[in-house]
Amino acid sequence: MEKRMVVSQAECPARQVPSGVPTIIPPGVFVTVNQALGGNYTVTVNGNMMRVDGTDAAALGLEAEDITFDDPGDGQVHKEQVELALRTIFDPEIPINLLDLGLIYGIDIDNDRVNIRMTLTAPTCGMGPVLISDVKYRVAKVPNVASVEVELVFDPPWNRDMMTEEAQLEAGLFF
Numbered sequence: 001m002e003k004r005m006v007v008s009q010a011e012c013p014a015r016q017v018p019s020g021v022p023t024i025i026p027p028g029v030f031v032t033v034n035q036a037l038g039g040n041y042t043v044t045v046n047g048n049m050m051r052v053d054g055t056d057a058a059a060l061g062l063e064a065e066d067i068t069f070d071d072p073g074d075g076q077v078h079k080e081q082v083e084l085a086l087r088t089i090f091d092p093e094i095p096i097n098l099l100d101l102g103l104i105y106g107i108d109i110d111n112d113r114v115n116i117r118m119t120l121t122a123p124t125c126g127m128g129p130v131l132i133s134d135v136k137y138r139v140a141k142v143p144n145v146a147s148v149e150v151e152l153v154f155d156p157p158w159n160r161d162m163m164t165e166e167a168q169l170e171a172g173l174f175f
Contacts (some may be wrong), residue, residue, distance in 0.1 A: 004033050012059035014050040015137075017042065020129030023050065031060055037095055039065040039088060040134065051130050053137055071143035077109045078142070082116075085138045089131070091121065096170060098131070102162025105153060112146035114139055119158045128152060 012025040025031060025045055035042040039054030041062065054065030067088055069081045086099045086107075098104055098118065106117040116135060120128050136148045160173050 006031050006033060006061050008059060009061045010059040012052060013056050014043070014045075014052045015130055015133045017049040017051055017130055018126040018128070020133035022133070025050070025052070025059070027059075033060070033062070036062075037090055040090070051134070053134070055141075067138065067141055069142050075144055077112060077114060077144045079107055079109060081142045082107055082109070082114055082139055082145075085142050086116075086135065089134045089138055091127075091131070094121070094171060096163070096167045098135070100164045100167040102158060102164070102167075103131075112144055113149070114142075114145055114147070115149045115151065117151045117153050119153055121158055123154050123157075 008025050008027050008029045008031055010027050014023050014025050015021065016023055029045060032044040033041055034044060041052040041054065041057060041060070043050050043052055052060060055067050056064070058064035067085070069084070072078060083099060086104055087097045089098045090096065091098065091101055091103070094101065103120065104116060104118050108115040116139065118135065120131070132150045132152065135150050139145060139148045160168065163171070163173070
């Protein structure tokens with residue numbers, strides 16, 4: 001995608017890069033769209049890089065991604081829906097979702113609380129806080145989820161063998 005300039009149409013939730021700190025882009029502001037990947041947008045506003053979730057893209061005049069889940073009506077958090085939410089989050093540099101990339105080490109559900117253990121492709125990855133923020137934001141959209149906690153772990157270290165075969169094929173690593 002080539003960089004392009006848009007004007008925010010409404011208040012737009014965003015997260016600062018690389019800290020992941022939530023912020024709001026006010027309406028009527030010039031926004032440079034640097035990258036669109038995995039349904040998320042990396043933008044620059046007044047010299048500050050931010051990440052806008054695809055579900056909030058309409059506030060920038062861009063096509064919004066619709067991520068909804070049917071509420072089973074039993075008051076429970078369903079692991080399958082948490083996994084579906086995780087499959088909508090892509091590594092900013094590798095166009096593969098976090099689950100298929102092998103970055104999710106564990107999902108624990110305790111009533112309405114979801115605890116996720118995840119790693120990064122490299123311990124020095126500067127996008128860690130943003131990815132954690134993405135996980136919290138998207139998993140919170142699952143019905144009956146009251147809170148999401150993410151624990152970043154580096155043991156065992158991630159390696160490409162943790163990717164699904166499909167992800168390895170997509171990345172050109174399977175031979």
